[in-house]
Amino acid sequence: MNVQTPVIGQAESGTVGIARAIPAGNFLLAVSGFARAMVPHDTAHDHRHAMAFPRH
Numbered sequence: 001m002n003v004q005t006p007v008i009g010q011a012e013s014g015t016v017g018i019a020r021a022i023p024a025g026n027f028l029l030a031v032s033g034f035a036r037a038m039v040p041h042d043t044a045h046d047h048r049h050a051m052a053f054p055r056h
Contacts, residue, residue, distance in 0.1 A: 029044055029047065031046075032044040033045070033048075
């Protein structure tokens with residue numbers, strides 16, 4: 001007995017996913033890093049330190 005499961009969607013290849021994720025992540029980091037509100041700015045600042053990109 002052969003049972004076939006229908007495919008609803010197909011995942012993107014690794015290269016395409018990475019190519020989309022990197023600019024999106026950079027955009028979010030830049031926007032929150034230059035925000036005037038202290039909470040998003042501090043979050044981006046802490047994230048930079050956690051990723052070993054010291055800012056000062």
